[in-house]
Amino acid sequence: MSFDDAYQALTDHDDDARWAYGTGFADPLAGVPTALPDGVDGADLAAYCLMIGDDALILSHRLQQWVTRAPELEDEMAIANIGLDLLGQARLLLTRAGEAEGTGRDEDDLAYLRDPADFRHVRLVERDDTDFGQLIARLLVFSTWRLALLDRLATSRDPVLAAIGAKGVKEVAYHREYAAGWAVRLGDGTELSHRRMQDAVDAVWPLLGELFTPHDVEVRLAAAGVAVDPASLRPEFDTVLTEVLRAATLDMPAADTAEAGGIVPVGATSPASGAVSAGGGTGGRDGRHGDELAAILAELQGLARATPGGVW
Amino acid sequence: MSGEIKHEWPLFEVFVRAKRGLNHVHVGSLRAADHEMALHHARDLYTRRNEGVSIWVVRSDDVVASGPDDKDAFFAPSGDKVYRHPTHYAIPDSVPHI
Numbered sequence: 001m002s003f004d005d006a007y008q009a010l011t012d013h014d015d016d017a018r019w020a021y022g023t024g025f026a027d028p029l030a031g032v033p034t035a036l037p038d039g040v041d042g043a044d045l046a047a048y049c050l051m052i053g054d055d056a057l058i059l060s061h062r063l064q065q066w067v068t069r070a071p072e073l074e075d076e077m078a079i080a081n082i083g084l085d086l087l088g089q090a091r092l093l094l095t096r097a098g099e100a101e102g103t104g105r106d107e108d109d110l111a112y113l114r115d116p117a118d119f120r121h122v123r124l125v126e127r128d129d130t131d132f133g134q135l136i137a138r139l140l141v142f143s144t145w146r147l148a149l150l151d152r153l154a155t156s157r158d159p160v161l162a163a164i165g166a167k168g169v170k171e172v173a174y175h176r177e178y179a180a181g182w183a184v185r186l187g188d189g190t191e192l193s194h195r196r197m198q199d200a201v202d203a204v205w206p207l208l209g210e211l212f213t214p215h216d217v218e219v220r221l222a223a224a225g226v227a228v229d230p231a232s233l234r235p236e237f238d239t240v241l242t243e244v245l246r247a248a249t250l251d252m253p254a255a256d257t258a259e260a261g262g263i264v265p266v267g268a269t270s271p272a273s274g275a276v277s278a279g280g281g282t283g284g285r286d287g288r289h290g291d292e293l294a295a296i297l298a299e300l301q302g303l304a305r306a307t308p309g310g311v312w
Numbered sequence: 313m314s315g316e317i318k319h320e321w322p323l324f325e326v327f328v329r330a331k332r333g334l335n336h337v338h339v340g341s342l343r344a345a346d347h348e349m350a351l352h353h354a355r356d357l358y359t360r361r362n363e364g365v366s367i368w369v370v371r372s373d374d375v376v377a378s379g380p381d382d383k384d385a386f387f388a389p390s391g392d393k394v395y396r397h398p399t400h401y402a403i404p405d406s407v408p409h410i
Contacts, residue, residue: 072321074342074353081356178352185345 028167029092029160034099037157040226045158046101047120047217048227050110051285052149053093054121057111058293059142060086061300062125063135071132078178082139085171092164099160112304116294117287124207126284126292133186133193137200140179144240145211147172148233157225180244187248198250205253212237215285324350325375326358329366336368344369 036042063083070076094107124142129135150172153165186197212234214222221227245252282288304310321343327336339358344350350369359367378386390396 072343074344074357077360078353078356081360174355181349181352185349 029163032159032163034160036100037159037224037226040158040221040224042100042102044217044221045226046097048221049093049097049100049161051120051215051217052146053090053097053110054119055125055142055146056086056093057090058119058121058296059125059138060084060090061296062127062129063139066129066135079135082175082178085168085175089164089168089171092160092167096160096164108304112301116289116297119287119289119293119297120285121289122207122210122284123290124204124211126289126296127207128292131196131200132182133196133200134203136179136182136186137197137204139175140183140244141204141208141211141237141241143172143175143179144237145233147176148236149228149230152228152232156227161226176240183244183250184248187245187250194249197248201245201250202253210283210285213283215283217285321345321349323372324354324369325372326350326354327368327370328354328358328364330363332365336366339363341372347371 036045060083063079063086066079067076067083070079090111091107094110098105098107098110124138127138129138147169150165150168153161154169156162156165183197183201186193188194189197212230214229214231218227218230222229242252322345323341324344324347325341326339328339329336342350342353342357344353347369351367354367354369358364
């Protein structure tokens with residue numbers, strides 16, 4: 001910005017003149033080299049990008065389902081904004097997955113044309129929310145975990161993952177603030193809101209184990225300085241959750257006994273029916289999902305599959 | 313925990329400053345339980361398209377407005393005071409906001 005003319009600094013003359021306010025949008029990946037880092041297996045990198053990309057894609061869809069259902073118009077916009085942020089992260093990560101696997105698939109191919117068993121998200125993002133408290137509890141644990149993840153990813157040896165991490169930190173920091181604010185309001189609110197918020201926290205807790213259990217792909221890529229070992233995120237997660245739950249006068253549930261993500265989520269239908277993974281593992285990262293995913297994908301993919309290659 | 317449950321949040325007026333050096337401008341209103349929530353809602357409703365660098369929120373109840381009945385006494389007397397306008401100066405092209 002030039003300060004030769006004092007008034008010049010007040011306006012962005014390169015802005016799109018159609019808009020009353022500044023636009024100034026920037027491509028977060030502008031100038032970032034896309035070549036794979038030395039010594040990194042493209043298949044591993046693709047699998048990793050699908051894991052954290054699918055987390056964002058599926059939770060974004062669940063958040064979009066709140067639009068027209070939120071308790072207040074203002075919160076509906078907030079939830080939609082968060083869903084759009086996550087969708088943006090998913091697009092970048094699925095695009096990177098396509099580049100890394102080298103088969104020419106783009107973000108749309110990966111989002112719209114994969115079958116349930118090929119999705120790699122954790123079960124936490126898949127569950128339906130039965131009330132606003134459940135939405136908040138899930139968003140609180142997810143955004144706390146993901147903020148810690150993206151923060152570390154910003155120093156990845158893969159320049160694309162590093163750029164995605166740096167961009168996402170600012171977004172997810174707001175998501176966490178939003179969720180924590182509501183958790184405190186509801187937890188420290190009325191007797192009824194306290195009880196329902198506590199129920200929501202209790203319901204989400206059994207799904208936490210999978211977030212911190214390293215997958216083989218994560219172990220290999222973390223050793224190569226590309227990915228983040230999810231087990232390393234636990235101390236930050238525990239510190240934040242302890243603080244928020246204390247402010248919300250909520251009890252932290254007893255240790256989450258969810259080992260390796262193989263457990264059946266409370267209230268979920270049998271995970272073994274329908275989607276069975278090609279991988280040997282038993283968690284969402286291995287493609288093992290509940291029946292709920294089929295319903296999500298029917299909604300998410302229906303139009304794209306009905307009109308292949310459609311553009312509008 | 314308060315006993316009384318209010319079923320409608322109070323109204324707030326939102327002012328956004330688009331750029332450093334400009335004024336805060338009234339952009340609309342919203343409902344929120346308190347000032348902190350009003351700021352969050354304002355961020356979500358009124359700065360989604362890169363509009364702002366700063367937000368003010370004010371309880372609508374706290375805004376004191378001039379009434380239509382006062383219109384003549386308030387505003388008509390300034391209508392014929394041409395000497396109050398700095399119309400005899402040439403304004404440089406590079407001054408955009410005046």
